[in-house]
Amino acid sequence: MATETPGAGALLALLREEGALTRAELATVTGLARSTISLRLDALAGAGWIMPADGAVSSGGRPATAFVFNPAARVVLAADLGATHARLAVTDLDGRILAERTDDLRIGDGPEKVLGWLSGEFPNLLGPAGRRLDEVCGLGLGLPGQVDHGSGRPGPEAKMPGWEGFDVPGLLGERLNVPVLVDNDVNIMAVGEHSTDPQVEHLILVKLGTGIGSGIITGRRLHRGARAAAGDVGHIPVAAAQGLPCACGKIGCLESVAGGAALAARLGVADTREVVGLVLDGRPDALRLVGAAGRAIGEVLGTLVTFVNPSEVVIAGDLAEAGEPLLSGIRERIGAVAVPRTTEHLAVRASHLGDRAGVTGAARLVIEHALAF
Ligand SMILES: [Zn+2]
Incomplete structure (x- = not known):
């Protein structure tokens, strides 16, 4: 058997793309045995990633026939930093904004000050969203300059003195204890805008x-x-x-x-x-x-x-x-x-998204990363 069988992540991806699917439908699409499907769905449901389509978790012992992706399973922190402005948001796993705020900010103040402020503000935003820090699956951040996406370290940029080569994910990850993805602000805007029409x-x-x-x-x-x-x-x-x-x-x-x-x-x-x-x-x-x-x-x-x-x-x-x-x-x-x-x-x-294109795209980067398992 040289071919790889679809894992739990592949089933999750199918439910995200197709909407509600039954065990039988998943078995037909993937070619997996029903017993294998059930094991993987149980694991996904146990972690909260999916739920019964009718919302009935245990309706009198009748097993749910169809499952759907649960966008409320985790939340995402997203930030779009410009030269003089910041926009912060908390989103669900569909990229829907649950809470947000904007503020004046000087990127030229350097990474310690700016990122210190950012890591202090996010917990304050989770409260209004009704969520906790241990429900966060990642933080997406856009910066107004070139960024090496793999390392999350900014390149040289005239308006960002002190940022070149700085370990942005290291500092934020240490403060908030979540995975951090960093990219250029225009890149995340393109990702955000594309999410309004993914076709x-x-x-x-x-x-x-x-x-x-x-x-x-x-x-x-x-x-x-x-x-x-x-x-x-x-x-x-x-x-x-x-x-x-x-x-x-x-x-x-x-x-x-x-x-x-x-x-x-x-x-x-x-x-x-x-x-x-x-x-x-x-x-x-x-x-x-x-x-x-x-x-x-x-x-x-x-x-x-x-x-x-x-x-x-x-x-x-x-x-x-x-x-x-x-x-x-x-x-x-x-x-x-x-x-x-x-x-x-x-x-x-x-x-379509205007000022929210950046935070929407930053959240999207995190969502695709967090759900790719
Ligand atoms: Zn030039």
Whole structure:
């Protein structure tokens, strides 16, 4: 018998995908003996991962015929940290948010201070969710820079002094005693947005905020690249940024002409949200600059669309709130630059999840990891 028989994890995966299934149906799908199915279902039910479909645990001795996945079996901690903001959430195993909070936070304060704050806040959030720390199956964290997903250690990032190479999972795992998964903030946003329509095979999410980045889903999986740098599109050179210096040290990056920080500097306002305010007020100089930014972004995305051939391009981040003056430029240039076949059925749309895409994706990473047994 060389072939591996499906284990308890495979039965759990089937129940998650298909909904309620009986022992007989599971036996048909897996080819396992009914007695084997019963043993594995007993183990899964004993650990709380599944429950009888009718909710009757012991209804007068009648054995439950169908079982379903129990999304309340454990909870997940999720955090999305930006340069100046944090969003924390507690979710169930379907990624549904049970409790959340947002706060101002300076990522530049360094990992000890920021992660110390984070590990102190999560227990306070479990109370409102009605859950305990010993029910947590993991913590997912997004950081605003490149992260080596395997080790959870951040790469070099100008806005994150002191974080490079820091053992983020080590510190959080020690404080909270849970497994910790860390990834780039735009990657987790792409995972979160993809979870709203998991049938989509290929998707690119572009985050337009202070800077510009993207997360790429191909074959329903996140594409991180060899050095966790895939999708760092803000630092692709564009003609419109010719001669302009970028925070990364290069000249002529997309971000230096179309990033929120660059636009704010050109318009003499504090940040991306104020840029959006000027656009919504109809200020001609803001409309002109944001329109040009949209076209520069579309220029890069058009090339990306030809390369990846996604069915969806999702526009997210604070600058996306500028709406049509930005989006029309993006759509126009994608249409002009990309190979026609790749844009025939392409949807360029705003994020469904908005500010919650990050925590939703961070929770998803943990859920898939925790349930892969
Ligand atoms: Zn750059």
